[in-house]
Amino acid sequence: MQARDVTVLERRPGSIARPDKVAADLLGPAGLGPGAHFDGWDITAWAHEGDHARIEMRHAAGLVERTILVRPHDAAFSAFLRTERWNVSYRGDGFDGDLARALQAIGDRLERVALDLGFDAADLQRRYYERPTKDEVLEVSPGRKLYVRVTEHCDEACLFCNATEGVSNVMPARSGVADVLRGMPVGSLAQIIFSGGEPTLVKGLPELVGLAYDRGARDIILQTNGVALAAPGALEAYLPYRDRLGIGFSLHAMEPGLSAAMIDHADIDRFPAKLRAIDKAIALGFRVKVTCVVMRPNLAQVPAFAQWCWDRWGLGLHRLQFSYAMPRGNAWLNQHLIARFSECTVAFAAAFELGRRTGLRIETSQSACIPPCVMPDYVDHYDLYGDYSGGKVTDPERVKPPDVCGGCKWDRICTGVWQRYLDVFGAGELHAITDRPDPGTVIDDYHEAEVLALDSCG
Numbered sequence: 001m002q003a004r005d006v007t008v009l010e011r012r013p014g015s016i017a018r019p020d021k022v023a024a025d026l027l028g029p030a031g032l033g034p035g036a037h038f039d040g041w042d043i044t045a046w047a048h049e050g051d052h053a054r055i056e057m058r059h060a061a062g063l064v065e066r067t068i069l070v071r072p073h074d075a076a077f078s079a080f081l082r083t084e085r086w087n088v089s090y091r092g093d094g095f096d097g098d099l100a101r102a103l104q105a106i107g108d109r110l111e112r113v114a115l116d117l118g119f120d121a122a123d124l125q126r127r128y129y130e131r132p133t134k135d136e137v138l139e140v141s142p143g144r145k146l147y148v149r150v151t152e153h154c155d156e157a158c159l160f161c162n163a164t165e166g167v168s169n170v171m172p173a174r175s176g177v178a179d180v181l182r183g184m185p186v187g188s189l190a191q192i193i194f195s196g197g198e199p200t201l202v203k204g205l206p207e208l209v210g211l212a213y214d215r216g217a218r219d220i221i222l223q224t225n226g227v228a229l230a231a232p233g234a235l236e237a238y239l240p241y242r243d244r245l246g247i248g249f250s251l252h253a254m255e256p257g258l259s260a261a262m263i264d265h266a267d268i269d270r271f272p273a274k275l276r277a278i279d280k281a282i283a284l285g286f287r288v289k290v291t292c293v294v295m296r297p298n299l300a301q302v303p304a305f306a307q308w309c310w311d312r313w314g315l316g317l318h319r320l321q322f323s324y325a326m327p328r329g330n331a332w333l334n335q336h337l338i339a340r341f342s343e344c345t346v347a348f349a350a351a352f353e354l355g356r357r358t359g360l361r362i363e364t365s366q367s368a369c370i371p372p373c374v375m376p377d378y379v380d381h382y383d384l385y386g387d388y389s390g391g392k393v394t395d396p397e398r399v400k401p402p403d404v405c406g407g408c409k410w411d412r413i414c415t416g417v418w419q420r421y422l423d424v425f426g427a428g429e430l431h432a433i434t435d436r437p438d439p440g441t442v443i444d445d446y447h448e449a450e451v452l453a454l455d456s457c458g
């Protein structure tokens with residue numbers, strides 16, 4: 001099973017992989033950039049490939065095409081030629097004298113440029129090729145969404161919280177999130193999502209949102225339990241960013257007792273505070289989404305909850321999302337509260353039907369969802385943002401069992417099923433979709449692993 005590649009943003013100045021810098025600092029000055037000619041060879045293209053720069057070239061006379069790989073000198077990598085600073089190798093068959101001379105010429109040229117810059121092999125490795133460690137990268141999620149977790153602390157303890165089992169992109173504000181935001185290539189991202197923990201517990205969050213806004217973030221999302229935003233002036237602090245800021249409130253019940261049970265918090269006054277915050281956010285013109293995570297305690301109320309949201313907020317609500325509780329973190333500790341997919345379908349369908357009647361967008365997330373084959377008549381209520389074709393899954397904990405999913409025409413939109421779910425409930429609720437076409441939803445997505453360097457680096 002192939003988990004999707006993730007894109008990462010590197011956080012540490014001076015680390016890899018910076019293909020643009022390799023091209024500008026090294027290949028170009030060495031006369032090895034695209035369009036360059038040397039010794040009868042034309043450079044047609046180059047690309048970053050894993051730990052190497054890959055140069056494509058064609059012999060002007062014989063139309064022979066060659067692929068050359070270069071990286072800083074490292075005995076751990078095989079190479080045809082090692083200069084003091086570089087490994088130079090080639091890919092493919094047909095080695096001959098022309099190729100040998102070309103490899104030597106490339107090595108000599110790169111050696112001269114590195115020497116002029118005063119870099120030894122270790123410098124080259126550190127500046128251009130060193131892989132960041134896990135703590136030094138930010139993962140960009142499918143759909144080009146970047147989660148910025150400004151704190152791990154939370155003032156609730158939701159029965160289903162999956163952040164308790166480890167999440168990526170924890171970047172406490174005090175550790176320089178502002179610097180990271182300043183260097184972030186925001187134009188390449190579809191969304192920057194401020195999350196946590198509970199992000200509104202961080203003083204100065206409005207300034208961080210403002211920084212993302214000023215840097216040109218196209219869409220900013222604040223995920224919150226909403227309590228802190230009920231305080232006087234709290235929402236007003238975000239008004240300057242309203243045209244590109246959406247607020248996602250988590251709300252899992254329509255009455256205080258059940259709400260308190262879902263968030264495992266004794267203070268039932270949190271519930272009216274959340275409602276006040278949502279009321280006010282809508283009144284102020286923010287784009288508001290309510291997310292309700294569903295487990296056994298609140299499953300039966302899903303249709304009534306949807307109706308209640310409609311009655312209270314109508315189309316003032318941008319969208320209402322029912323998420324299936326992922327079997328990890330607190331939800332996995334509370335396994336007895338995890339509902340089977342098939343237990344949920346009637347309640348979810350009733351809510352979706354309300355959306356069809358009223359025009360309120362009522363949906364489930366592509367990732368935290370009942371697999372689409374379990375509710376095939378409601379695929380238009382899935383918030384699709386990632387392409388999982390080719391049997392990919394969104395993380396290593398999910399699978400698409402070949403004996404069930406083989407030939408499924410909805411492979412592209414399906415993020416896979418949690419192995420833990422299958423271990424407990426089996427795969428009997430799943431069936432490959434063979435009689436319906438792919439829904440054809442256009443997904444603005446990326447397809448390859450890549451590293452996007454922060455602008456501030458180097």
Ligand code: SF4
Nearest residue numbers: 373405408414431432
């Ligand atoms: S059959 Fe498998 S791939 Fe198809 S929607 Fe269901 S879980 Fe996903």
